[in-house]
Amino acid sequence: MKRQRKVNQLGISIVNFFEDYLPNLRGMSPHTIYSYRDSIVILLRYMSSKYNRGVESLELADLKAGNIEQFLQHLETERRNSIATRNVRLSAIHTLARFLSGQHPEQVGNWQAIIAIPFKRGVRQIPTEYLDAENIKALLEAIEQHSNNVCRDYALFALLFNTGGRVQEILDLRLQDIRFTAPHQVRLHGKGSKIRNCPIWPSTAKLLEDLVTSLATDDVNTPVFMNQQGKPLTRFGVRYLLRKYAQIAGATTLATNKLPHPHSLRHSTAVHLLKAGVDYATISQWLGHASLTTTMRYARADLDLKRQALSLVFPEILAAQPPASHRLSEDNNLTTWLKRL
Incomplete structure (x- = not known):
């Protein structure tokens, strides 16, 4: 008879961290918890490789400050992660260490040493990647001509351009979140469980109405965007579709001349709103930014805006x-x- 492996303190602590501490005591959103999960998974895999043991065999004692510092170095050198990504991973580890300091105070010195590991400065300013009107048109035309599911894909990307919503906000859209009659709008569930209403063009509302009709359901909680298996479309699915149509259309971002990624569609909406003369406060509310400072970055993104400003001085x-x-x-x-x- 095979003996069942006993769950150790590290396993118990990580389960409590994700199932109770983060969602209940800290009230973190599912998206933040997913980000923390990814960071801890990468850390555990690194530790497993370092000690040549399975993840299930790792102990609390393996989470030493020195090992964490080596892990952060591994992120930059081996995984080629940016300083910003490195700091995101460290933030999750800091939160875990604070939790463990309350659960296992006998090792508080080690947890404090981990918490004391500083964030790295010198984050390079990455150019804002966005598409101009010509590339947006080419992308939508590629969907019309080459998509196996034109109704869904055209509505998806038209809505992304129209609202400037985050990809997950659009994928979380349910039938009950759409207003098909004037004034047309959608209800987006953003970061920190914040909800905002975003206006949409009548043409976008018609695309969504046609898509919802094809779903043939009366359940208002049904996701609007589904994959071929009848399951909700994922962020990875959107990335795949965008890359596919961008390659067909030859659409590239202005700043880096690279294929667009899903978040560059959000940047595109922001820059075009700004060029149309919409004020920063309105754009900030439109995009669901927590701070106006975040919106101000788009003023640095477009060369035409700089030329226009220069001509006025x-x-x-x-x-x-x-x-x-x-x-x-x-x-x-x-x-x-x-x-x-």
């Missing part, structure tokens, strides 16, 4: 010829000219 004065004494000529050599500036 003393255009007549700056267009005038410089004084004669400040002109460089044959009789006015470079050294003399520099001294007169």
Whole structure:
């Protein structure tokens, strides 16, 4: 008879961390818990490889501050993670260490050493990736011509462009969240369990209505976007579809000239709203940003906006010829000219 392996303290603590501490005591959203889960899974796999033992054989004593520091170095060197991603993983580990300090106070010195590991500074400013109007049109035309499920895919990407919603917000959409009559709108469930209503074009409402009709259901809790197996479409499914149609259309982002990722559709909506003259506060509410500072990043993203701003700053004065004494000529050599500036 095979003896059943006993669950150790690390396993018990991790289960309590995810099933009770994060959702109940900390009140974290499912999306944040999923992010923490991914971070802890990567950590456990690294520790398993380091000690050449199965994950189920790891102990609390293996979670040493030195091992955590080596893990963070592994993220940057082996996995090629950015500093921002490294800090996200460390944030999850800090939260776990704080939880363990209450569950196992006999090792509080180790948990404090882990909590004391600092976040890394020097996060590089990544250019905002977005699509211009021409690339958006090409992408939607590719869906019309090459999709096996035109009704779903066209409605999906039209809604992403229309609302600027996060991919998961759109995928969480239920039949009861759509208003098909004027004023047309959808109800999005955002970060931190925040709910916001977002207006949509009549054409987008018609696309959604056609899609809902094809679902042939009266259950208002039915997800709007389903895969071929009749299950809710996932973020990975959206990424696959976007990459597929972008390759067909030859659509690339302006900042990096790369294929767009799902979040670049959200950036596209924000930049086009800004170029249309919509104020920052409205865009912030539209996108569900927690801070206006987040919205301000889009002002740095578009070169046309910078050119427009430049043309408004003393255009007549700056267009005038410089004084004669400040002109460089044959009789006015470079050294003399520099001294007169």
